[in-house]
Amino acid sequence: MPDAPQHDQPVPAEPATGQQPSGRERLRTALVRPTRGQLVVAVLLAVLGYAAVTQVRFTHVDNTYAGLREQDLVEVLSGLAGTSQRAESEIARLQRTRDDLQSDTGAREAALAQAQQQADSLAILAGTVPVTGPGIRLTVTEETGAVDVQSMVDTIQELRTAGAEAIQVNGEVRVVADTAVEDAPGGLLVGGQLVSSPYVIDAIGDPHTLDESGVNFPGGPRDLFADDGASTTVDQLTSLDIESVVDPAKQQFATPSS
Incomplete structure (x- = not known):
């Protein structure tokens, strides 16, 4: 008697050889054997980070008074104005002293010249000099x-x-x-x-x-x-x-x- 026809049995699938690696494995691979593109990206990120730090420091230096209140700024400006006024007053005082010294020196020189002239005239009249x-x-x-x-x-x-x-x-x-x-x-x-x-x-x-x-x-x-x-x-x-x-x-x- 002929064999009864057999139904096709499902063929077991072969183990997949192209299985996608996990995220951890990809991270490990990138750290151990980075690609050329990854290196370029890393360099760009480093440059960008350095620029950001420099900008923050520069901004901190230039904005010394940025965090002060309005009243604080007014007090700072008042102090600067007072210092400037005192400096100008001292300069004016020194200039007056200089002018007085020059005037006194000129007056003394004129008095000495006049006294010398009178002494010469008297010496001539007295006949004590050739x-x-x-x-x-x-x-x-x-x-x-x-x-x-x-x-x-x-x-x-x-x-x-x-x-x-x-x-x-x-x-x-x-x-x-x-x-x-x-x-x-x-x-x-x-x-x-x-x-x-x-x-x-x-x-x-x-x-x-x-x-x-x-x-x-x-x-x-x-x-x-x-x-x-x-x-x-x-x-x-x-x-x-x-x-x-x-x-x-x-x-x-x-x-x-x-």
């Missing part, structure tokens, strides 16, 4: 008679009136306010020194004025010496040296009052 400048040289030569004391005194006075600032006789005697002129054998005593003809009188001042107003005017020294029997010549000089000086007398009784 001087130089323009002036005239009056030469008086006895011819038919002797020069009279009064003629010499009047001549010196006329030269002073005409503006003579310094006078000397025969290059030896400086004539000052208290210089005496006296008769003496062989000539004249001028300031205690004997001088004789020709008498050479040097006077520093404006040459033209000294000549016209100090010597050559009617009844002046030229006429006086002519009456004494002496001739006169006047030379106007652009430069004249008076080197004789007077030793100042020591005062015995007078002292400057305070």
Whole structure:
């Protein structure tokens, strides 16, 4: 009898060889053997993280006052304003001190210059220093008679009136306010020194004025010496040296009052 037909039996499935790995396995694989793309992504993430940290730090530095309240900010600004005002006041004070010192220095220098000028003028008048400048040289030569004391005194006075600032006789005697002129054998005593003809009188001042107003005017020294029997010549000089000086007398009784 023929075998009864058999029904097809289901064929057992073969074990799947392409089973998908789990998430943990994929993570382990990525850590142990990362792919090229994963490396690139990791580098980009590191750069992004560094940039984020830097930005946070920079923002923290630049926003020092960002967390302060309005009242706190007002107090900070007030403190800065006060400090600035004190600094400006100190600068102004120092500038005033500098200006005062400069003014005082200028005033002292001006006073010293004026005092020096006065001292120089007094020294010239007192005859204690040599001087130089323009002036005239009056030469008086006895011819038919002797020069009279009064003629010499009047001549010196006329030269002073005409503006003579310094006078000397025969290059030896400086004539000052208290210089005496006296008769003496062989000539004249001028300031205690004997001088004789020709008498050479040097006077520093404006040459033209000294000549016209100090010597050559009617009844002046030229006429006086002519009456004494002496001739006169006047030379106007652009430069004249008076080197004789007077030793100042020591005062015995007078002292400057305070």
